[in-house]
Amino acid sequence: MKYLTFATAALLATTFHVTTAAAELPQLTVYTYDSFVSDWGPGPAIETAFEAICACDLNLVGLGDGAALLARLRLEGARTQADLVLGLDTSLIAAAKETGLFRETAVRAEYTLPVDWADPVFVPFDWGYFAFVHNRDLTAPTNFKALAESDVSIVIQDPRSSTPGLGLLMWVKAAYGDEAPAIWAALADNIVTVTPGWSEAYGLFLEGEADMVLSYTTSPAYHLIAEQDDSKTAAAFDEGHYMQIEVMGVLAGTDQPELAEAFMAFMVSDAAQTILPTTNWMYPAVTPAAGLPAGFETLMVPEKALLIPAEEVPAIREEALAEWLTALSR
Amino acid sequence: MAHRALAISTKAGIGAALSVVALITLALGAVISRADAGAGLGPSDWAAIRFTVLQAACSAVVSVLLAVPVARALARRRFAGRAALVTLLGAPFILPTIVAVLGLLAVFGRGGWLNGGLGALGLPPVSLYGFHGVVLAHVFFNMPLATRLLLQGWQSIPSERFRLSAQLRLTPRAVFLAVEMPMLRQIVPGALALVFVICLTSFAVALTLGGGPRATTIELAIYQAFRFDFDLGRAALLSVVQLALAGSMALLALRIVPAIAVGGGLDRGMPRWDARGGAQRTVDLGVIGMAALFLLVPLGAVVWRGLAGLDAMPASVYLAAGNSIAVALASIALLLALALPMAGWIAARGTGGMEAVGLLSLSASPLMIGTGWFIVINPLADPFALALPVTVLVNAMMALPFALRILVPPMRDAVQRYGRLSAMLGLQGWRLWRVLLLPRLRAQIGFAAGLTGALSMGDLGVIALFADPDRATLPLAMAQLMGAYRMEAAAGAALVLLALSLGIFWICDKGGRWRAEA
Numbered sequence: 001m002k003y004l005t006f007a008t009a010a011l012l013a014t015t016f017h018v019t020t021a022a023a024e025l026p027q028l029t030v031y032t033y034d035s036f037v038s039d040w041g042p043g044p045a046i047e048t049a050f051e052a053i054c055a056c057d058l059n060l061v062g063l064g065d066g067a068a069l070l071a072r073l074r075l076e077g078a079r080t081q082a083d084l085v086l087g088l089d090t091s092l093i094a095a096a097k098e099t100g101l102f103r104e105t106a107v108r109a110e111y112t113l114p115v116d117w118a119d120p121v122f123v124p125f126d127w128g129y130f131a132f133v134h135n136r137d138l139t140a141p142t143n144f145k146a147l148a149e150s151d152v153s154i155v156i157q158d159p160r161s162s163t164p165g166l167g168l169l170m171w172v173k174a175a176y177g178d179e180a181p182a183i184w185a186a187l188a189d190n191i192v193t194v195t196p197g198w199s200e201a202y203g204l205f206l207e208g209e210a211d212m213v214l215s216y217t218t219s220p221a222y223h224l225i226a227e228q229d230d231s232k233t234a235a236a237f238d239e240g241h242y243m244q245i246e247v248m249g250v251l252a253g254t255d256q257p258e259l260a261e262a263f264m265a266f267m268v269s270d271a272a273q274t275i276l277p278t279t280n281w282m283y284p285a286v287t288p289a290a291g292l293p294a295g296f297e298t299l300m301v302p303e304k305a306l307l308i309p310a311e312e313v314p315a316i317r318e319e320a321l322a323e324w325l326t327a328l329s330r
Numbered sequence: 331m332a333h334r335a336l337a338i339s340t341k342a343g344i345g346a347a348l349s350v351v352a353l354i355t356l357a358l359g360a361v362i363s364r365a366d367a368g369a370g371l372g373p374s375d376w377a378a379i380r381f382t383v384l385q386a387a388c389s390a391v392v393s394v395l396l397a398v399p400v401a402r403a404l405a406r407r408r409f410a411g412r413a414a415l416v417t418l419l420g421a422p423f424i425l426p427t428i429v430a431v432l433g434l435l436a437v438f439g440r441g442g443w444l445n446g447g448l449g450a451l452g453l454p455p456v457s458l459y460g461f462h463g464v465v466l467a468h469v470f471f472n473m474p475l476a477t478r479l480l481l482q483g484w485q486s487i488p489s490e491r492f493r494l495s496a497q498l499r500l501t502p503r504a505v506f507l508a509v510e511m512p513m514l515r516q517i518v519p520g521a522l523a524l525v526f527v528i529c530l531t532s533f534a535v536a537l538t539l540g541g542g543p544r545a546t547t548i549e550l551a552i553y554q555a556f557r558f559d560f561d562l563g564r565a566a567l568l569s570v571v572q573l574a575l576a577g578s579m580a581l582l583a584l585r586i587v588p589a590i591a592v593g594g595g596l597d598r599g600m601p602r603w604d605a606r607g608g609a610q611r612t613v614d615l616g617v618i619g620m621a622a623l624f625l626l627v628p629l630g631a632v633v634w635r636g637l638a639g640l641d642a643m644p645a646s647v648y649l650a651a652g653n654s655i656a657v658a659l660a661s662i663a664l665l666l667a668l669a670l671p672m673a674g675w676i677a678a679r680g681t682g683g684m685e686a687v688g689l690l691s692l693s694a695s696p697l698m699i700g701t702g703w704f705i706v707i708n709p710l711a712d713p714f715a716l717a718l719p720v721t722v723l724v725n726a727m728m729a730l731p732f733a734l735r736i737l738v739p740p741m742r743d744a745v746q747r748y749g750r751l752s753a754m755l756g757l758q759g760w761r762l763w764r765v766l767l768l769p770r771l772r773a774q775i776g777f778a779a780g781l782t783g784a785l786s787m788g789d790l791g792v793i794a795l796f797a798d799p800d801r802a803t804l805p806l807a808m809a810q811l812m813g814a815y816r817m818e819a820a821a822g823a824a825l826v827l828l829a830l831s832l833g834i835f836w837i838c839d840k841g842g843r844w845r846a847e848a
Contacts, residue, residue, distance in 0.1 A: 034813065061799055067558065074560035079712050158542075160558035193459040194542030200813050209440040209457065322372065328543035329377030
């Protein structure tokens with residue numbers, strides 16, 4: 001009996017504690033992709049740094065990969081609990097705006113992106129080049145055609161749920177245009193499996209399930225800096241490499257507009273931009289005062305960068321997705 | 331038949347049946363009304379349909395082909411642990427799919443034991459992803475089921491026939507052709523059809539081992555249209571396709587599926603003079619040994635890796651385990667509330683209601699129902715907030731046909747034996763249930779509850795549509811850990827899930843038999 005009394009008291013105390021804490025601090029709910037909130041991702045450091053200055057409770061919610069985030073928002077519609085979405089990219093901006101769920105922002109910064117940024121709704125926080133990552137001992141093909149002819153196995157991501165997967169679709173389309181279906185048909189036998197998100201694919205590659213994985217030119221930096229392992233490298237493709245600019249945006253229905261703006265301003269500030277390169281393993285959107293971390297200078301820099309303008313993506317995506325599905329379902 | 335043998339209130343039974351039918355037709359109506367027929371089926375949709383049928387056919391054929399020698403060997407041999415092995419054949423029924431997939435990955439995956447062995451022999455590795463992985467997982471689940479069905483067939487052959495064959499000095503081959511083959515001809519089509527229908531609605535296996543456009547089942551395509559594209563029209567259209575396909579197959583299967591006997595091992599003695607040769611003994615023992623290894627090694631891998639992974643589990647796993655326990659208990663309660671009155675109604679009236687409901691639940695896939703209800707709920711309330719109640723409802727309905735098959739025969743028995751007496755004594759309503767029916771059905775109620783609890787505990791279906799980190803169940807949390815490639819933590823969660831599933835089954839089943847009068 002005494003135990004029960006104690007337990008009830010303890011339970012009451014914790015409930016009370018939680019409710020008072022929640023009542024005191026405004027909560028900012030941010031939907032993002034899985035790898036952002038993982039223990040080794042930027043989530044924990046970003047949360048600590050922002051909560052130190054915002055007098056708020058930052059609630060990062062991981063929901064699959066980037067493209068699945070947008071589908072989730074569409075499912076939830078205006079009823080969504082999210083104040084802000086972090087982790088869409090240039091390929092999804094037009095589709096995201098079409099939902100009418102986002103509001104314009106006043107946050108601007110001195111971006112060091114390879115392109116000019118003037119979008120009124122979305123704020124970029126990092127960027128990178130897509131590339132196939134492999135072990136250094138593999139003689140990697142130097143373009144998609146050579147890859148298709150080789151027996152090198154690859155893991156890629158589903159373009160419907162994952163931003164790298166969608167990026168690859170755009171990459172092949174930007175490089176080959178109408179020839180893209182033939183490229184996909186030829187690549188089909190190299191593909192071990194198609195995963196819903198980046199984390200699954202990269203995990204399969206690390207486990208040895210495939211020779212190469214679709215990731216970023218910056219991914220080898222993780223192994224180099226975090227694990228002192230220089231056995232991973234990115235394959236340089238002579239068609240050029242497609243770029244990804246990752247963005248965040250505030251939802252129109254948010255009840256914390258000021259806090260959301262403050263968070264976005266923080267994300268492009270020096271504090272957050274120093275965290276991102278060595279946790280999200282991407283190039284910062286605004287190069288921090290201290291420059292890039294040591295090790296980034298060893299990364300392969302593509303000679304040619306490809307990027308389809310955001311407003312042209314939806315039409316191309318639809319066509320490319322149909323081609324991709326057709327080629328890979330044979 | 332105008333007179334009733336027993337005063338079982340048919341109102342409750344009809345009410346329960348009607349609510350099940352209403353819930354399914356509501357989902358169906360919503361799905362049909364939203365189906366984007368104008369868009370038609372694209373090449374990838376046809377590929378999904380092709381893949382679904384092909385993998386189901388392949389899984390059925392392989393499962394049954396492998397089951398024939400295993401069942402034959404089990405029917406011919408008596409050895410220590412045979413009863414345990416026959417019981418084990420029932421285990422995949424209550425084993426969470428995702429746990430089995432993890433076990434299979436540990437054995438057959440690229441980094442698994444098999445490839446380690448192949449690598450040591452200088453052979454190229456095999457991959458578990460895609461068509462053969464899906465088929466392998468389905469065989470793992472359905473070969474034991476097929477074996478049990480066939481074993482029943484063997485046990486049903488009168489032992490006199492074997493005695494006669496021995497007197498006639500028939501060769502083993504002749505015995506097979508004259509005695510065993512006719513039985514197989516009766517049982518095999520039903521077993522094939524049953525496994526085929528089960529594999530048609532496969533979701534969790536395809537989600538974890540398939541997924542690319544080349545290895546997508548219709549269920550998975552519904553999920554993708556829903557979660558990736560938010561294309562309710564296409565999800566609804568695919569649901570209609572799934573319903574038509576599974577419905578027609580279920581209709582066919584119900585006609586030819588042999589009744590599934592439940593309970594412990596079949597171990598009636600049957601001397602087999604034709605199987606005394608040393609070579610035959612070796613073959614039989616080899617077959618049994620291989621089958622046992624095929625079932626036990628992946629389970630062993632789950633336990634082995636799980637023990638190492640228990641420390642690595644994040645706190646979210648415990649939260650999810652709590653959700654799963656709550657969902658399982660609620661599913662059991664709901665199932666009993668639906669199944670008992672329905673069983674009473676069917677037993678008293680002897681209608682074909684059971685078949686109809688079974689057919690409806692077999693053809694209505696969880697994801698189709700989930701999609702339908704999402705369409706209905708979405709304008710009214712937040713479907714994500716209702717994720718767990720919806721899961722409970724779907725799980726209870728999926729377990730309903732099994733539960734009815736378990737409950738109706740003893741219910742019919744009780745009605746036939748005690749119906750007139752209790753009618754004379756004026757027993758009716760709750761007292762009738764308490765005094766007559768419940769005590770007589772305890773063992774079966776416990777078994778049905780245990781089955782429902784285990785199925786519900788391990789279910790990864792409709793919850794994936796409505797998934798939410800706060801409202802994840804344990805199988806979903808495990809899938810997410812696997813997705814984030816936290817294999818150690820996933821292995822720990824798998825062990826917890828395995829323990830919970832087997833635990834809830836064991837408690838219910840034992841509870842039903844404990845000090846049972848009958």
